Amino acid sequence: MTEEPKETSAKKSLNFIEEIVEKALQEGKNDGRLQTRFPPEPNGYLHIGHAKAICMDFGIAQKYGGVCNLRFDDTNPQKEDQEYVDAIQEDIQWLGFRWGNVYYASDYFQQLWDFAVRLIKEGKAYVDEQTSEEIAAQKGTPTQAGTPSPYRDRPVEESLALFEKMNRGEVEEGSMVLRAKIDMANPNMHFRDPVIYRIINRSHHRTGTQWKAYPMYDFAHGQSDYFEGVTHSICTLEFVPHRPLYDYFIDELKQGRDLEDHRPRQYEFNRLNLTYTVMSKRKLLALVQEKYVSGWDDPRMPTICGLRRRGYSPEAVRNFINMIGYTKYDALNDYAMLEAAAREDLNKRAIRVSAVLNPVRLVVTNYPEGQTEEMEAVNNPENEQDGTHTVTFGRELWIEREDFMEDAPKKFFRMTPGKEVRLKNAYIVKCTGCKKNEQGEIEEIYCEYDPESKSGMPGADRKVKGTLHWVSVGTAVKAEVRLYDRLFSVEDPGSDERDFRELLNPDSLKVLNPCYVEPFAAQMPANSYLQFQRIGYFTPDKESTVQNPVFNRTVQLKDTWSSQQKSQA
Ligand code: ATP
Ligand code: MG
Secondary structure (H helix, E strand, C coil): CCCCHHHHHHHCCCCCCCHHHHHHHHHHHHCCEEEEECCCCCCCCHHHHHHHHHHHHHHHHHHCCCCEEEEEECCCCCCCCCHHHHHHHEEEEEEECCCCCEEHHHHHHHHHHHHHHHHCCCCCCCEECCCCHHHHCCCEECCCCCCCCCCCCHHHHHEEEHHHHHHHHHCHHHCCCEECCCCEEEEEECHCCEEEEECCCCCCCCCCCCCCCCCHHHHHHHHHHHCCCEEEEEEHHHHHEEEEEEEEHHHHHCCCCCCCCCCEEEEEEEECCCCCCCCCHHHHHHHHHHCCCCCCCCCCCEEEHHHHHCCCCCHHHHHHHHHHHHCCCCCEEEEHHHHHHHHHHHHHHCCEEEEEEEEEEEEEECCCCCEEEEEEEECCCCHHHCEEEEEEECCEEEEHHHCCCCCCCCCCCEECCCEEECCCCCCCEEEEEEEEECCCCCCEEEEEEEEECCCHHHHHHHHCCCCCEEEEECCEEEHHHHEEEEEECCCCCCCCCCCCCHHHHCEEEEEEEEEEEHHHCCCCCCCEEECCCCCCCEEEECCCCCCCCCEEEECCCCCCCHHHHHHCC
């Protein structure tokens, strides 16, 4: 009885593709089968935009008891590589999804070839020997019919012979293509005798040199869906105008067979575009090749492996995708939303540690020389089960330079002469002064501690306004800390007229060295989720070692960036 509201609220939150799938299943379409696929071209690493497609393709199959396969759209050996095939699989698994089968469009090269030959024999395709420029010039405009190619009505035997030659490497790359003969006056430009095969003289990462003629996307994608039994072929909005051609080729392929209408259908949702970054694989590849970043997994990259190295959890990425949702309208999503999703998730899972990024020495002058004390630090106030670890207190500590001011305004609740402040998990101390060098820079700060004020002791009740983090000079480990900022300095580099290289943010990486971290932090394995207390979320970099730890800043504790932008504007 109380079930009902639950169900209606679940209904309300369906996205439009879920509604379509639910309806199809209710109507018993496709024998009640649901099959999707995620079809990356292995010509680069996956990025956060792909994560949106992955969450849809895999997520919907999971939700409705269907299957999602992974299909590599490997029809262009010029740009594809096994390295990408492997990386794509790793990233999908990291995001938390499992495919049914792994397929390759190249598995269907023979079937696609046979289909193309059949179209030629039926007078529905021909070899065109014009240049691509000539072909483009004849296309016409959406309101003006195109001009037929002089080769359009050449004899079937001629086309068949030339198509064979194209594939045997007997003719030069670019000298001829195979075109479907459809309708040069069709208002949908994709119907104006689209190119369906071209010559590429490159070894393919799976089929080697077996083929020289390769199918175009429009001739491979829908057919691959059909061969595999895909029911819902979900993609992004830019493929809307391709959909009629998708259906056309499947109609031709079916040729009346399979009288029940079992066929894949294409549905489109909006792409993910993020501010201050680019999603085009061509541009991301250029950033890698031209060494603007350290690799595909540079923590500033919008790639899945970059986000992983930056310290994002798969849950944070998935939550972000959930937050933005699926619509039929393109939009630009705010990078700050991605960061908000990371903060929300990391707040729950990050282990709290102490690290001092801009160190200055603090001497507790009344603390006995040579003495140390172990104190308990809570690992995660959000999750008691994460337990505690010990931190070592001593006479000399590192604290943040910004936490001291010699002449502080009234509201400065950190360290300043004459005032008390708590050292996290330890004592209340009163600042007594500092030592400066000839340039007037602070070299050392002095304070006295109150032995009765140790955290947890009766004397600890006294109210002090500020609590500072610190690490012990005697036990702290020297570390490198990498602070990252937006990769681009303009909001929408993708649609800027200028070359994207000119739009890179020169301050996107700041390396701090030496910083000091407590030993517990230095021992954290790669991909641990950490909070440097009072600073932000961090993760050990893949280059980190226990002796020479390196940390990447995932995200700051607060969204100072948005407010900075506002005050600058
Ligand atoms: P390129 O940048 O080379 O054009 P692509 O973005 O089209 O590549 P594919 O490997 O062809 O990359 O994409 C695989 C799938 O991921 C496709 O279904 C595509 O629609 C989807 N996809 C790619 N980019 C985005 C994005 N920004 N948002 C949502 N889905 C995306
Ligand atoms: Mg593509």
